[in-house]
Amino acid sequence: MADxxxxxxxxxxxxxxxxxxxxxxxxxxxxxxxxRLRHDPVTLFFGLVVVLIVLAAIFAPWIAPFDxxxxxxxxxxxxxxxxxxxxGTDELGRDLLSxxxxxxxxxxxxSIIPVLCATAIGGxxxxxxxxxxxxxxxxxxxxxxxxxAFPSVLLAVALSGAxxxxxxxxxxxxxxxxxxxxxxxxxxxxxxxxxxxxxxAAHASGAGTLTIIRHHVLGNVLGPVFVYxxxxxxxxxxxxxxxxxxxxxxxxPQADWxxxxxxxxxxxxxxxxxxxxxxxxxxxxxxxxxxxxxxxxAAMDVRL
Amino acid sequence: xxxxxxxxxxxxxxxxIGVSVVCFSLVYLAPGDPLQTILPADASADTxxxxxxxxxxxxxxxxxYALWLWRVLHGDFGVSISTRRPVLxxxxxxxxxxxxxxxxxxxxxxxxxxxxxxxxxxxxGKWIDRIVTGTAVMGVSLPNYWVGIVFVILFSVxxxxxxxxxxxxxxxDQFDILSWxxxxxxxxxxxxxxxxxxxxxxxxxxxxxxxxxxxDFVVTLRAKGLSEPAIIRHVLKNSLPPVMAxxxxxxxxxxxxxxxxxxxxxxxxxxxxLSKAIINRDIPVLQGCILALxxxxxxxxxxxxxxxxxxxxxxxxx
Numbered sequence: 177m178a179d180x181x182x183x184x185x186x187x188x189x190x191x192x193x194x195x196x197x198x199x200x201x202x203x204x205x206x207x208x209x210x211x212r213l214r215h216d217p218v219t220l221f222f223g224l225v226v227v228l229i230v231l232a233a234i235f236a237p238w239i240a241p242f243d244x245x246x247x248x249x250x251x252x253x254x255x256x257x258x259x260x261x262x263x264g265t266d267e268l269g270r271d272l273l274s275x276x277x278x279x280x281x282x283x284x285x286x287s288i289i290p291v292l293c294a295t296a297i298g299g300x301x302x303x304x305x306x307x308x309x310x311x312x313x314x315x316x317x318x319x320x321x322x323x324x325a326f327p328s329v330l331l332a333v334a335l336s337g338a339x340x341x342x343x344x345x346x347x348x349x350x351x352x353x354x355x356x357x358x359x360x361x362x363x364x365x366x367x368x369x370x371x372x373x374x375x376x377a378a379h380a381s382g383a384g385t386l387t388i389i390r391h392h393v394l395g396n397v398l399g400p401v402f403v404y405x406x407x408x409x410x411x412x413x414x415x416x417x418x419x420x421x422x423x424x425x426x427x428x429p430q431a432d433w434x435x436x437x438x439x440x441x442x443x444x445x446x447x448x449x450x451x452x453x454x455x456x457x458x459x460x461x462x463x464x465x466x467x468x469x470x471x472x473x474a475a476m477d478v479r480l
Numbered sequence: 481x482x483x484x485x486x487x488x489x490x491x492x493x494x495x496x497i498g499v500s501v502v503c504f505s506l507v508y509l510a511p512g513d514p515l516q517t518i519l520p521a522d523a524s525a526d527t528x529x530x531x532x533x534x535x536x537x538x539x540x541x542x543x544x545y546a547l548w549l550w551r552v553l554h555g556d557f558g559v560s561i562s563t564r565r566p567v568l569x570x571x572x573x574x575x576x577x578x579x580x581x582x583x584x585x586x587x588x589x590x591x592x593x594x595x596x597x598x599x600x601x602x603x604x605g606k607w608i609d610r611i612v613t614g615t616a617v618m619g620v621s622l623p624n625y626w627v628g629i630v631f632v633i634l635f636s637v638x639x640x641x642x643x644x645x646x647x648x649x650x651x652x653d654q655f656d657i658l659s660w661x662x663x664x665x666x667x668x669x670x671x672x673x674x675x676x677x678x679x680x681x682x683x684x685x686x687x688x689x690x691x692x693x694x695x696d697f698v699v700t701l702r703a704k705g706l707s708e709p710a711i712i713r714h715v716l717k718n719s720l721p722p723v724m725a726x727x728x729x730x731x732x733x734x735x736x737x738x739x740x741x742x743x744x745x746x747x748x749x750x751x752x753x754l755s756k757a758i759i760n761r762d763i764p765v766l767q768g769c770i771l772a773l774x775x776x777x778x779x780x781x782x783x784x785x786x787x788x789x790x791x792x793x794x795x796x797x798x
Contacts, residue, residue, distance in 0.1 A: 322495055
C-alpha cells in the first residue's frame with residue numbers, strides 16, 4: 177500500500193478517480209488493467225524475468241561467453257568454473273552456459289509460434305462456430321471434440337511422431353493440440369454475446385455480419401482468448417521441450433533445453449549437476465510465464 | 481438415469497469413431513510411403529505394386545479405413561514391424577504396466593491435491609492458502625521428466641537408496657507388488673507422475689471451494705447458526721462434481737501422458753512402447769498404442785460424466 181501513496185503525486189488525476197464516485201469514471205478499461213498490473217509486484221517481477229529470458233535468447237550471440245557449437249575432446253563434462261566455463265561443459269566439451277542461452281531460442285520459438293498460430297486459427301474457427309449458424313457450429317465443434325478426446329501430450333507425440341519429428345512438425349503438432357481448446361473458449365464467448373441486445377440492435381440498424389463481428393464480437397472475444405493463450409505458453413514450453421527430450425523436436429547439434437536434458441541424462445553418473453541445469457531453465461521459464469499469465473488474467477478480470 | 485446413460489454413450493460413440501479416424505490417418509501423416517520401412521531399398525516396381533496390393537494400399541482411402549476398422553474391432557491391430565509380434569499383445573502388456581503406475585499415482589495425487597485445495601479454499605488469503613497456491617503453480621510448471629531425472633540423481637546416484645530405472649529384477653512378467661524388492665521400483669515413477677496432477681487438482685479444488693463458499697446457500701447456512709465444520713462439509717460436497725471432471729481428465733493424462741516419465745525411468749508401459757515405436761518408425765504399434773490410450777481416455781470421460789450425474793441431481797435433470 178505504501179506504493180500507492182508514493183505514486184499519487186506523479187500520476188495526477190487518473191489515480192484520484194479510483195476513490196471518487198463511480199459516476200466520474202475517468203479511466204478506460206485498458207487504463208484500469210494497466211493500473212492493476214502496475215500495482216501487482218509479483219506479476220511485474222516475473223514479467224521482468226520473462227523479458228530478460230526473451231532478451232537473452234534474442235541477443236544470444238552477444239551475451240554468450242563461448243561458441244555453443246565449439247567442441248573440445250579433452251574438456252568434456254567438466255565442473256563449474258573449468259577454464260573459464262562458468263557452468264562447465266557438456267558431453268562434447270561445449271560451453272554449457274552458452275548452450276543454455278542459445279537453447280532459449282528454440283525453446284521459446286517452439287512455444288510462442290504454436291500458441292500464436294493456434295490463437296489465430298482456433299479463435300477464427302471459434303467465432304465462425306459461434307456466429308455462423310447451426311451447421312457450422314456442429315461441424316466445427318464436433319471436430320474439436322474429437323481432438324479433445326486425446327490427452328495433450330499423447331496427441332502432440334502422436335502427430336509429431338507420425339510426421340517424423342523435427343522442429344517444424346513439432347510446432348505444427350503443438351498448434352494442433354492447442355487449437356481445440358482456444359476454439360472452445362472463443363465459441364463460448366461468441367455464443368454468450370451473440371444473443372445480447374446490442375448485437376440485435378446492430379443487426380436492426382443494417383450492419384452486416386462481418387461488420388458486427390469486427391466491431392462488436394471481436395472486442396469481447398479477444399480478452400478471454402488472449403488470457404487463455406497466455407496461459408498456454410507455459411504448457412507449450414513444457415510440451416515442446418518434452419518433444420525435444422523424446423527426440424521428436426529440435427535435432428542435434430542445435431542447442432535446446434529439452435534436447436540437452438536428454439543428452440546430458442546419459443552422464444548423470446559422471447557429473448549429475450550439469451544435467452539438472454537445462455531442466456531448471458525449462459522450469460523457471462515455464463513458471464514465469466504461468467505467473468505472468470495469472471497476473472494478466474486477474475488484471476483483465478477475465479473468468480474462463 | 482438409464483436414458484441418461486444411453487444418451488451419453490450415444491454421444492461418446494461419434495467421438496470414438498472420430499478418434500479412430502485420426503489414428504487411422506496417422507499413417508498418411510508419415511513422410512514418404514507408408515510401406516517405406518518394410519520395403520527393401522532396391523525393390524522393383526512390380527514388388528512394390530504386389531506388396532501394396534497385399535496390404536490393401538491400392539484401394540480408395542475410405543475402403544482402407546473401413547477394412548482397418550473391421551480388423552481393429554476384431555482385435556487385429558496388425559503386426560509390429562520391429563518385433564514381428566501382434567500389436568495387440570504388445571499394447572495389452574504395456575497398458576497393464578502403465579495401469580500399475582496410474583493405480584498408485586491416482587490415490588496419491590487425487591488425495592493430496594484435493595486435501596490441499598480444500599484447505600486452501602477454506603482459508604483464502606491466509607498463509608496456508610499462499611503456500612498451497614505457490615506449490616500448485618510450481619506443480620503445473622514443472623517439467624515432470626526433469627523431476628524424474630533429479631529424483632534419479634538424488635535417490636539413485638547420490639544416496640543410492642532407490643533403483644533408477646526398470647521394473648525389477650524379474651522384468652515386467654513377474655512383477656510382484658507385494659514384495660519390497662519389486663515394489664521399490666515403483667516409488668520414483670509414481671511420485672514423479674503424481675506431481676502435475678497434484679498441482680492441477682489443488683488449483684481447481686481451491687477455485688471450486690472458494691467459489692461455493694461465496695454462494696447464497698452458504699450464507700443461509702451460516703445465518704441459521706450451523707457450525708463451521710458442518711458448513712465446510714456442505715461446501716466440500718458441492719465442490720465434488722466440478723473437481724471430479726478435472727480428476728477424470730487427469731486420469732486420462734496419467735494413462736496417456738506418462739510417455740515422458742516412462743521414458744525417464746525405462747518403465748515398460750504404453751508410453752515407453754510408444755517412444756520405442758517412434759524411434760523404430762513402427763507405425764502399426766504407434767497407431768495401436770495411440771488408439772488404445774485415446775479409447776481409455778474417451779471411456780474415462782464417459783465414466784466421469786456418468787459419475788457426476790450420479791452424485792449431482794442438478795446435472796441429471798439438465
